[in-house]
Amino acid sequence: MPQILEAQQRVPVSLAGVRLDQAAAELFADHSRERLKGWIKQGALTVDGLAGKPKDKVAGGEWLRLVAELEDDTRFEAEDIPLDVVHEDDEVLVINKPAGLVVHPAAGNPDGTLLNALLYHCPTLAMVPRAGIVHRLDKDTTGLMVVAKxxxxxxxxxxxxxxxxxxxxxxxxxxxxxxxGGTVDAPIGRHPKDRKRQAVTANGKPAVTHYRVVERFRAHTHVRCRLETGRTHQIRVHLAHQRFPLIGDPVYGGRLKLPPGASEGLKDLLRGFPRQALHARKLAFDHPASGERVEFRAALPDDLLMLIDYLRDDREAML
Incomplete structure (x- = not known):
């Protein structure tokens, strides 16, 4: 049976002049803009009790009310893909994502994604938009993600x-x-010439990354980053902007740099490291049911442990 979804939000003055579907996407962020646009056309999302059109402009102060049937989303197939479950209860699922796993189906990745795995692991997630996914990690970034059930x-x-x-x-x-360490406070948006890349750009969205040094090597640094915002590729873009790109980053990494006098083993590892060296190690939030603050950690994966060991050995060998 379909679930009845009811929600109401007041349009802030800061959104005055934007399209109704854009305002709805800001205010009902747990639903895609396309889905909200459909609800506007159906009259399920109203403005001060009246039906509107997606392109209508809002003035600020209006009440947007959403009353819609949420049908079982059968667009995506459930697939038996193993998940590293760190925590699960009736409300949330915390997983440790491996490298190589795309989070959501898209052009070029129609299946074999985390979403397909979630639908198999917990079939009732078909009733939750995007199978409960509320934030993403890049395909080759490892670590913790929370999923809403x-x-x-x-x-x-x-x-x-x-x-x-x-x-x-x-x-x-x-x-x-x-x-x-330090803080990068620099807006991020689409690269002006390459639409597949992000960049620090004046008209981008606010983005803040805090970082601190964990360990220095001869030509590299193990760094710990804390996100204040969550823009696409944020850490990768911000550290590259600071001229400290991630090892193995195929998009923002720049030219390969090898420490002078490095062993052949380290050179081979740096040349062939297959992904950006990035791991979501800690995740904390207020539990949706209890309100209690919960925290989860995921140890470094084997490839990053090996990389750090090689860099440490290289430093010690040159002392």
């Missing part, structure tokens, strides 16, 4: 992401030796 949990987690009360911390290994 109910609409209520999804709304609560999306709200926490918007208010920046979800804490996300990452381990990364960058090219270059950092003298100290």
């Amino acid at each position: 109910t609409l209520t949990a999804q709304t609560a987690l999306v709200d926490q992401l918007q208010t920046r009360t979800v804490s996300r911390e990452y381990d990364a290994v960058s090219v270059g030796v950092m003298t100290a």
